[in-house]
Amino acid sequence: MRESEADFAPARLRDGGDVPYLGDRLGLSVRVEPARTRAHVSRRGEELIVKLGPKTGLRDALEAWYRRRARIEVAPRLDAAVARAGRSYDTLQIRGQRTRWASCSTSGAMSFNWRLLLAPAEILDYVVEHEVAHLDVQDHSSRFWRLLASRCPAWREHEAWLRRHGHALRL
Numbered sequence: 635m636r637e638s639e640a641d642f643a644p645a646r647l648r649d650g651g652d653v654p655y656l657g658d659r660l661g662l663s664v665r666v667e668p669a670r671t672r673a674h675v676s677r678r679g680e681e682l683i684v685k686l687g688p689k690t691g692l693r694d695a696l697e698a699w700y701r702r703r704a705r706i707e708v709a710p711r712l713d714a715a716v717a718r719a720g721r722s723y724d725t726l727q728i729r730g731q732r733t734r735w736a737s738c739s740t741s742g743a744m745s746f747n748w749r750l751l752l753a754p755a756e757i758l759d760y761v762v763e764h765e766v767a768h769l770d771v772q773d774h775s776s777r778f779w780r781l782l783a784s785r786c787p788a789w790r791e792h793e794a795w796l797r798r799h800g801h802a803l804r805l
């Protein structure tokens with residue numbers, strides 16, 4: 635991982651603050667518009683423009699944006715990984731699991747945590763490869779880890795990053 639990604643800084647949720655996004659930091663420009671009934675978040679370069687109504691919360695608005703972005707970020711990575719593996723999956727879900735980063739069912743249903751977008755891109759790529767390896771080996775046996783190592787040689791480094799920083803991947 636790049637040196638700037640080795641240290642993880644949590645989100646600073648306020649106007650002028652910033653949030654992590656796949657190893658980058660996106661600045662926050664937050665405005666409250668009295669007539670607005672729903673929040674709207676849009677990205678312009680390295681900044682998120684957040685328009686809130688008087689009864690909408692910044693954290694909820696950002697989580698909704700991350701959930702939408704997670705599908706956009708995960709789907710092509712997952713499609714590429716299963717193509718490289720010569721496999722296929724059934725469905726893709728984006729969720730907010732409290733105890734898992736992702737899962738792969740025996741039927742090929744894939745589920746990924748939107749909070750992975752708060753981590754560096756290499757971490758998301760690792761978790762995708764990890765779940766795709768489960769299409770071949772459902773458990774965490776030595777066979778699974780050998781397969782994963784052949785697809786993601788730096789998996790130990792990425793797993794260690796998640797152990798060190800995973801608890802802080804929150805808005």
